[in-house]
Amino acid sequence: MNTELNWFKSTYSAGDGGECVGVASAPHAVLVRDSKDVTRPHLSISPTRWAHFVRYAAEG
DSSP states (O other), X not given: OOOOOOOEEOTTOOSSSOOOEEEEEETXXXXXXXXXXXXXXXXXXXXXXXXXXXXXXXXO
16 A cells, blocks of 8 residues: 655745645545645644635635
């Protein structure tokens, strides 16, 4: 089984050292991390909660 995750950085990231978020999809969770310091732990969020967050963020 391949346990390597494919992390994606926000398209809003300018690459100039600003605040950046990386996201990866796992079988039962969405993982979120600071893309500037990938050695730090990531957050694990249920797909349902992630969908609620994305919907909320899109409204703002």
